[in-house]
Amino acid sequence: xxxxxxxYWMYEGTALSGIAxxxxxxxxxxxxxxxxxxxxxxNVMFSMLERFDKLPPFTLSPIGRREMAQGSRARLVETxxxxxxxxxxxxxxxxxxCSSTLLQEDLLAVARSLGRQTKAKLIVPRVNAFxxxxxxxxxxxxxxxxxxxxxEQPKTERFTVNLIGPSYxxxxxxxxxxxxxxxxxxxxxxxxxxxxxxxxxxxLRSLTGAHLNLCLxxxxxxxxxxxxRKTFGMEYLSITPMGxxxxxxxxxxxxxxxxxDVTPYIRQHLAPSxxxxxxxxxxxxxxxxxxxxxxxxxxxSHAVGATHLLREIGVQVIWAGTYxxxxxxEFTESVAGLTDEAFVCDDFQAVSRKIRDxxxxxxxxxxxxxxxxxxxxxxxxxxxxxxxxLNFPLFPAPVLGYRGMTRLLDTINQTIKLxxxxxxxxxxxxDTTSESQMETTAxxxxxxxxxxxxxxxxxxxxxxxxxxxxxxxxPFFVRGKVQRNTENxxxxxxxxEVTLDVIYAAKAYFESKGNQGNR
Amino acid sequence: MEGIExxxxxxxxxxxxxxxxxxxxxxxxxxxxxxxxxxxAHFIQTALDVMVYAHSRFGFAVLEESDLVAPSPTEELAKxxxxxxxxxxxxxxxxxxxxSCDILKLDLENAxxxxxxRCGFPVVPVSTSGLDRTFTQxxxxxxxxxxxxxxxxxxxxxxxxxxxxxxxSFGKEEGNKATAPAAPRRNLVLxxxxxxxxxxxxxxxxxxxxxxxVDVFPSGDMxxxxxxxxxxxxxxxxxxxxxxxxxxxxxxGAKVLTTLLPIGPDGTARFLEAICAxxxxxxxGVAEREAQTWRGLESQLALLRGKRIMFLGDNLLEIxxxxxxxxxxxxxxxxxxxxxxxxxxxxxxxxxxxKGVPVVESPNFAAQRERLDRYRPDLIVAGLGICNPLExxxxxTAWSIEFTFAQIHGFVNAIDLIKLFVxxxxxxxxxxxxxxxxxxxxx
Numbered sequence: 001x002x003x004x005x006x007x008y009w010m011y012e013g014t015a016l017s018g019i020a021x022x023x024x025x026x027x028x029x030x031x032x033x034x035x036x037x038x039x040x041x042x043n044v045m046f047s048m049l050e051r052f053d054k055l056p057p058f059t060l061s062p063i064g065r066r067e068m069a070q071g072s073r074a075r076l077v078e079t080x081x082x083x084x085x086x087x088x089x090x091x092x093x094x095x096x097x098c099s100s101t102l103l104q105e106d107l108l109a110v111a112r113s114l115g116r117q118t119k120a121k122l123i124v125p126r127v128n129a130f131x132x133x134x135x136x137x138x139x140x141x142x143x144x145x146x147x148x149x150x151x152e153q154p155k156t157e158r159f160t161v162n163l164i165g166p167s168y169x170x171x172x173x174x175x176x177x178x179x180x181x182x183x184x185x186x187x188x189x190x191x192x193x194x195x196x197x198x199x200x201x202x203x204l205r206s207l208t209g210a211h212l213n214l215c216l217x218x219x220x221x222x223x224x225x226x227x228x229r230k231t232f233g234m235e236y237l238s239i240t241p242m243g244x245x246x247x248x249x250x251x252x253x254x255x256x257x258x259x260x261d262v263t264p265y266i267r268q269h270l271a272p273s274x275x276x277x278x279x280x281x282x283x284x285x286x287x288x289x290x291x292x293x294x295x296x297x298x299x300x301s302h303a304v305g306a307t308h309l310l311r312e313i314g315v316q317v318i319w320a321g322t323y324x325x326x327x328x329x330e331f332t333e334s335v336a337g338l339t340d341e342a343f344v345c346d347d348f349q350a351v352s353r354k355i356r357d358x359x360x361x362x363x364x365x366x367x368x369x370x371x372x373x374x375x376x377x378x379x380x381x382x383x384x385x386x387x388x389x390l391n392f393p394l395f396p397a398p399v400l401g402y403r404g405m406t407r408l409l410d411t412i413n414q415t416i417k418l419x420x421x422x423x424x425x426x427x428x429x430x431d432t433t434s435e436s437q438m439e440t441t442a443x444x445x446x447x448x449x450x451x452x453x454x455x456x457x458x459x460x461x462x463x464x465x466x467x468x469x470x471x472x473x474x475p476f477f478v479r480g481k482v483q484r485n486t487e488n489x490x491x492x493x494x495x496x497e498v499t500l501d502v503i504y505a506a507k508a509y510f511e512s513k514g515n516q517g518n519r
Numbered sequence: 520m521e522g523i524e525x526x527x528x529x530x531x532x533x534x535x536x537x538x539x540x541x542x543x544x545x546x547x548x549x550x551x552x553x554x555x556x557x558x559x560a561h562f563i564q565t566a567l568d569v570m571v572y573a574h575s576r577f578g579f580a581v582l583e584e585s586d587l588v589a590p591s592p593t594e595e596l597a598k599x600x601x602x603x604x605x606x607x608x609x610x611x612x613x614x615x616x617x618x619s620c621d622i623l624k625l626d627l628e629n630a631x632x633x634x635x636x637r638c639g640f641p642v643v644p645v646s647t648s649g650l651d652r653t654f655t656q657x658x659x660x661x662x663x664x665x666x667x668x669x670x671x672x673x674x675x676x677x678x679x680x681x682x683x684x685x686x687x688s689f690g691k692e693e694g695n696k697a698t699a700p701a702a703p704r705r706n707l708v709l710x711x712x713x714x715x716x717x718x719x720x721x722x723x724x725x726x727x728x729x730x731x732x733v734d735v736f737p738s739g740d741m742x743x744x745x746x747x748x749x750x751x752x753x754x755x756x757x758x759x760x761x762x763x764x765x766x767x768x769x770x771x772g773a774k775v776l777t778t779l780l781p782i783g784p785d786g787t788a789r790f791l792e793a794i795c796a797x798x799x800x801x802x803x804g805v806a807e808r809e810a811q812t813w814r815g816l817e818s819q820l821a822l823l824r825g826k827r828i829m830f831l832g833d834n835l836l837e838i839x840x841x842x843x844x845x846x847x848x849x850x851x852x853x854x855x856x857x858x859x860x861x862x863x864x865x866x867x868x869x870x871x872x873x874k875g876v877p878v879v880e881s882p883n884f885a886a887q888r889e890r891l892d893r894y895r896p897d898l899i900v901a902g903l904g905i906c907n908p909l910e911x912x913x914x915x916t917a918w919s920i921e922f923t924f925a926q927i928h929g930f931v932n933a934i935d936l937i938k939l940f941v942x943x944x945x946x947x948x949x950x951x952x953x954x955x956x957x958x959x960x961x962x
Contacts, residue, residue, distance in 0.1 A: 004596060005581045005599070006579070006603065009560070009564055013561050014557045016558060037534060037650075038535075038536070038562055038617075040531065041533070041534070041561075041562045041566060041904075043904035044566065044903050045565050047903075047905065048903055048904070048907065052911075054908050056904070065651065068621070102622045103622060473715065500720075504720065504930075507931060507934070508812070509815070511935070511938070512815050512816070512819070
């Protein structure tokens with residue numbers, strides 16, 4: 001077994017981030033994080049990436065030197081009491097972190113004895129925060145809270161489903177949720193409950209009123225579905241509706257259970273007049289997409305979904321991979337026949353090298369692959385977590401369903417070269433000036449100006465050695481402007497030579513002037 | 520210390536391992552290896568907004584469950600170090616410890632020695648556990664770990680010759696005395712990991728004042744660290760380097776200047792004057808340079824005068840920044856900061872006391888929120904995790920982390936510094952003018 005392991009980046013978050021995604025997605029649920037100071041970074045994820053307008057519902061019960069020496073129980077009890085008084089939540093989740101797991105303190109015992117005095121229900125996730133990763137922890141914790149609150153309910157009159165999966169910090173999951181709600185409404189199926197996003201204790205109690213559970217993502221939610229099946233006899237579907245075939249499969253399975261004919265809905269979206277077909281079959285897409293070589297890497301659901309989708313529009317997938325290594329066989333089977341190779345691996349460097357060696361026309365991956373692709377000068381589309389603030393768009397940008405597919409096609413369209421453009425480039429070569437060329441040009445200008453020195457005409461400004469060094473420190477894309485501005489300033493001031501003195505004075509002058517406007 | 524309130528709970532700050540985000544760029548040919556858990560790795564990539572630099576000279580030796588019973592981390596780390604060596608060919612590896620190393624009581628000191636011997640280059644242990652330290656103190660820990668690579672004496676060709684001579688003239692004392700070197704020159708070392716252009720600017724200011732040689736620690740190159748000994752005058756550039764400064768005082772006998780930090784025209788002027796006083800230089804030009812810099816800031820100053828500004832406490836730069844703001848004519852209603860090193864910052868704190876600025880060490884965030892309602896500040900300087908909610912509540916905020924990454928030292932950068940405060944205020948005004956007042960939350 002591998003012991004200490006070298007990692008540059010993590011594809012999956014930790015158990016702590018998984019529990020926080022579930023608990024943080026639910027109103028009136030507050031999480032007390034039992035860990036060292038740095039573990040409070042969960043707050044930053046919610047307030048920055050999800051642009052929270054409220055303080056994220058997480059409070060750190062910090063472990064410092066004192067807690068290590070004297071035990072952390074007193075501090076934890078104090079924190080839980082304070083959280084209850086300040087926020088009056090329905091549920092307080094007390095979670096360990098990697099570090100605090102090592103201290104092996106019995107959080108359950110604290111919850112049990114303290115729970116008698118609090119109005120809030122205290123829940124300790126049954127994870128090993130040190131061993132488990134994000135999705136496993138989400139899966140298990142979601143099942144745990146469902147088991148805690150779900151009770152037998154009469155079925156709703158109309159055929160309804162529960163949507164299981166949407167949560168904060170998921171990849172476009174809140175947009176997917178809206179898309180799913182619209183789609184279900186269009187085919188005449190009601191939504192009974194959504195978990196964990198927006199779910200209250202009341203929502204959890206009402207889960208069993210639905211006729212069917214829909215587990216939207218392979219990464220988590222199945223354990224909760226399994227629990228509801230075993231305990232309450234609720235059936236579930238576990239298909240991520242991404243791409244034409246998987247969406248069709250999803251709809252048909254759903255229609256069968258609900259006794260609804262979904263064929264008109266599918267036909268309407270795949271009809272020649274629909275946007276999907278108009279794009280896929282257009283002459284422009286033929287030349288710009290057909291036969292292009294792509295690679296795909298991401299979590300399970302999105303990597304499988306993107307592989308399907310690409311094949312469905314005529315793009316060749318050289319290899320498709322996931323970092324969810326525990327599901328290697330299942331993944332390989334899911335993409336069999338769609339790609340030359342299934343590549344299951346959680347080492348960022350290995351994925352990066354594979355992209356370099358493949359040299360595809362386009363990369364579909366996580367933010368990490370976006371960086372790798374940039375290094376090799378390849379276009380990339382992000383289709384999966386880990387994500388960046390860029391992947392939390394303000395305008396609805398679903399991935400699931402037919403509209404999600406349309407949206408992805410638009411993104412592809414904006415990323416690659418269009419049909420005629422590509423023809424021309426192939427015939428005549430690139431006409432744009434690359435960054436490195438620009439850099440060379442800018443540097444050459446500066447150097448030649450300096451070399452021209454005193455012998456040059458009245459318009460030439462001499463830069464002394466130190467000043468030239470400072471100029472070279474300016475990023476190349478603004479260097480030319482800085483050089484021009486500085487020289488103009490020097491002339492205005494009646495200087496014959498640019499020295500550091502002049503550079504700094506010019507900088508102060510322009511910076512202060514620049515702020516007067518509407519910056 | 521008198522005049523400093525102390526609370527218990529500044530927890531909205533980053534962990535010290537976040538220092539790698541800029542230090543690996545400052546110290547060339549280095550590799551930063553963080554020995555920690557998955558959480559450490561996840562924190563760093565989140566803190567850097569999922570990889571500002573995807574392919575960078577830092578990585579994680581992630582502890583797995585089976586390591587908990589390993590007798591020594593050396594063998595496990597050796598494999599990781601070998602991988603790093605193959606991929607990056609570093610001249611030095613910094614081995615950063617985390618909370619989990621502390622909890623597991625991993626002996627990284629000994630492991631580092633053993634690994635240095637095997638690698639043929641230094642593997643340097645750095646204590647960056649969040650149990651003892653806060654955010655920017657990670658930089659102090661790294662600089663402190665670099666001190667063994669700082670020479671006490673400058674290597675001199677003559678010294679080698681002298682040795683030879685003394686070997687051959689063994690026993691002839693007179694000959695030795697005759698070649699004894701002249702009294703060694705005092706040297707100035709600026710201490711703090713700031714950008715090359717910032718040090719270039721500070722050097723230039725000092726050159727203008729007549730000091731030709733100015734050294735900088737850390738140097739970007741491991742093999743070219745400045746000489747520090749009893750003749751050295753240390754001028755700190757950052758307020759959070761107390762361990763490094765204490766060791767330089769104690770082990771090198773260097774003189775550490777206690778003055779204002781060169782942040783803002785006021786701080787820079789006092790900083791330069793203190794150096795001039797130490798080296799017997801004429802500092803009369805400094806006042807004019809300061810006045811000239813203030814004049815350059817005039818249009819920005821107009822926007823700051825009378826504004827109420829509150830620091831919630833994050834990156835330990837709060838004290839000098841609050842001092843600069845009061846000099847700008849702003850009213851600092853509270854300077855919250857995770858930690859105050861009273862000795863190194865005594866001049867800074869004295870300034871704040873003169874102006875009656877409340878300093879709160881390790882502030883309690885819940886209590887601060889109540890004070891916020893009372894102060895109604897025009898601007899709040901706070902950590903990344905709380906700015907968006909504060910903005911939504913109608914406050915105007917500045918990210919404290921911007922001050923960590925921006926170039927804010929010296930006269931030349933004073934304009935960049937002041938803009939970090941003025942920009943959010945101008946943005947608020949722009950939004951107000953453009954119709955956002957109707958929403959009600961901005962007024």
